[in-house]
Amino acid sequence: xxxxxxxxxxxxxxxxxxxxxxxxxxxxxxxxxxxxxxxxxxxxxxxxxxxxxxxxxxxxxxxxxxxxxxxxxxxxxxxxxxxxxxxxxxxxxxxxxxxxxxxxxxxxxxxxxxxxxxxxxxxxxxxxxxxxxxxxxxxxxxxxxxxxxxxxxxxxxxxxxxxxxxxxxxxxxxxxxxxxxxxxxxxxxxxxx
Amino acid sequence: xxxxxxxxxxxxxxxxxxxxxxxxxxxxxxxxxxxxxxxxxxxxxxxxxxxxxxxxxxxxxxxxxxxxxxxxxxxxxxxxxxxxxxxxxxxxxxxxxxxxxxxxxxxxxxxxxxxxxxxxxxxxxxxxxxxxxxxxxxxxxxxxxxxxxxxxxxxxxxxxxxxxxxxxxxxxxxxxxxxxxxxxxxxxxxxxxxxxxxxxxxxxxxxxxxxxxxxxxxxxxxxxxxxxxxxxxxxxxxxxxxxxxxxxxxxxxxxxxxxxxxxxxxxxxxxxxxxxxxxxxxxxxxxxxxxxxxxxxxxxxxxxxxxxxxxxxxxxxxxxxxxxxxxxxxxxxxxxxxxxxxxxxxxxxxxxx
Ligand SMILES: [Zn+2]
Ligand SMILES: [Zn+2]
Numbered sequence: 001x002x003x004x005x006x007x008x009x010x011x012x013x014x015x016x017x018x019x020x021x022x023x024x025x026x027x028x029x030x031x032x033x034x035x036x037x038x039x040x041x042x043x044x045x046x047x048x049x050x051x052x053x054x055x056x057x058x059x060x061x062x063x064x065x066x067x068x069x070x071x072x073x074x075x076x077x078x079x080x081x082x083x084x085x086x087x088x089x090x091x092x093x094x095x096x097x098x099x100x101x102x103x104x105x106x107x108x109x110x111x112x113x114x115x116x117x118x119x120x121x122x123x124x125x126x127x128x129x130x131x132x133x134x135x136x137x138x139x140x141x142x143x144x145x146x147x148x149x150x151x152x153x154x155x156x157x158x159x160x161x162x163x164x165x166x167x168x169x170x171x172x173x174x175x176x177x178x179x180x181x182x183x184x185x186x187x188x189x190x191x192x193x
Numbered sequence: 194x195x196x197x198x199x200x201x202x203x204x205x206x207x208x209x210x211x212x213x214x215x216x217x218x219x220x221x222x223x224x225x226x227x228x229x230x231x232x233x234x235x236x237x238x239x240x241x242x243x244x245x246x247x248x249x250x251x252x253x254x255x256x257x258x259x260x261x262x263x264x265x266x267x268x269x270x271x272x273x274x275x276x277x278x279x280x281x282x283x284x285x286x287x288x289x290x291x292x293x294x295x296x297x298x299x300x301x302x303x304x305x306x307x308x309x310x311x312x313x314x315x316x317x318x319x320x321x322x323x324x325x326x327x328x329x330x331x332x333x334x335x336x337x338x339x340x341x342x343x344x345x346x347x348x349x350x351x352x353x354x355x356x357x358x359x360x361x362x363x364x365x366x367x368x369x370x371x372x373x374x375x376x377x378x379x380x381x382x383x384x385x386x387x388x389x390x391x392x393x394x395x396x397x398x399x400x401x402x403x404x405x406x407x408x409x410x411x412x413x414x415x416x417x418x419x420x421x422x423x424x425x426x427x428x429x430x431x432x433x434x435x436x437x438x439x440x441x442x443x444x445x446x447x448x449x450x451x452x453x454x455x456x457x458x459x460x461x462x463x464x465x466x467x468x469x470x471x472x473x474x475x476x477x478x479x480x481x482x483x484x485x486x487x488x489x490x491x492x493x494x495x496x497x498x499x500x501x502x503x504x505x506x507x508x509x510x511x512x513x514x515x516x517x518x519x520x521x522x523x524x525x526x527x528x529x530x531x532x533x534x535x536x537x538x539x540x541x542x543x544x545x546x
Pocket of ligand 2: 482
């Protein structure tokens with residue numbers, strides 16, 4: 001989590017909402033990332049997506065080799081609903097976060113995507129193959145969603161994560177019409193326990 | 194001895210949102226002790242106005258309250274023919290009734306809620322999470338446009354051989370496709386923890402909506418290259434604050450979505466996908482639905498719902514109705530079944546080959 005906080009500090013220095021994360025596999029840090037939504041002009045480039053893409057790149061884009069189901073994520077702020085869905089889709093083993101995210105939080109604050117799961121948004125398989133994987137190895141979206149839940153714990157180094165956000169909001173986000181990632185610092189303090 | 198009712202009625206500051214409604218005006222009045230509210234509700238229920246709160250706390254003065262007494266249609270203009278319980282309350286507590294306008298029906302979107310709530314407090318109702326059909330009712334010209342873009346979107350899916358595709362459209366003028374995205378997850382099915390196949394060459398997160406959002410970001414960067422300060426990551430440009438009286442300022446205060454051109458005028462370039470519409474062949478999952486929120490799209494229109502996994506009313510969640518989010522888009526669906534959509538996508542493919 002200390003490495004994740006360093007990532008978040010890096011984001012702050014780049015005028016990004018300071019959120020950072022690391023991916024740990026078999027006890028080793030295999031990727032890290034921080035928020036780059038302003039830099040990339042893309043509201044989806046949260047720390048989690050940056051780290052996941054780094055890990056994939058290290059494995060030549062091979063998601064199997066990346067072994068997400070053996071990976072744990074440490075992130076300074078509770079994953080938003082989008083990232084919570086992404087972590088479910090990837091089959092992460094577990095997620096640990098710092099402070100809560102009481103506007104967008106997908107790991108319990110607003111929605112509980114870590115418990116609900118998320119599945120690809122492609123065609124729904126025919127109803128005959130609903131309950132079990134068919135001979136082609138495909139499984140239904142419902143099954144995939146249910147299988148892709150993960151345990152999630154918050155509150156690790158929450159004060160440090162909040163302090164970074166406070167630094168950011170005191171300065172203001174020069175690129176956004178309104179603050180667009182998590183939360184007002186004071187509410188973070190409440191949610192972060 | 195009560196003071197005479199004060200007329201003429203006050204009109205809503207922004208009548209547009211209630212223009213298509215019955216918009217009943219209501220007599221309201223000052224009332225002091227809060228325990229009397231119970232009595233008001235019991236003696237003079239507002240059966241047609243269950244979506245509004247009975248009481249409005251007045252800002253800026255002594256914190257007194259205004260209470261809805263009855264619908265104006267229930268009282269004559271001179272105030273002489275109120276329903277008996279209302280007459281009784283007015284007399285007993287020496288109220289000073291006056292007319293006011295309140296929203297005539299419950300809002301259907303977050304934007305309406307914010308605007309109408311300024312008129313009179315509204316009880317927020319969570320949108321029905323199992324609505325199968327238009328969550329909004331588009332006007333006829335909108336429907337024509339939506340059909341046209343949905344056809345383009347299905348074409349993108351067909352030509353790319355994917356089962357889902359997304360396009361981002363700038364609706365201004367004749368309309369422009371800003372970005373396209375095909376589902377790039379391919380054979381990927383992550384069922385995790387060794388009980389199924391992990392595989393495929395696709396990127397597990399490259400759902401069509403995310404691909405389209407990436408495409409829009411790439412276009413933005415090409416069309417409006419970064420200035421020197423941005424390249425150095427040192428941008429300290431203050432947030433542009435539009436003049437308060439401009440239309441833009443008004444809209445921002447009311448939490449309305451700006452059009453893309455308004456945003457470009459304000460910022461010097463687009464801000465994410467502000468003002469654009471996203472079309473998808475199928476209802477987005479929760480990751481994609483939230484990605485569209487982060488991207489500030491104006492509307493999301495999809496062809497077929499995704500029972501089970503859809504995040505905009507087809508499955509467990511109705512993300513666009515989550516109050517805490519900082520942006521809310523409107524949602525429309527053509528309400529096709531997955532099978533009907535399959536036939537549309539594949540049928541075209543067969544007739545073409
Ligand atoms: Zn996120
Ligand atoms: Zn999706």
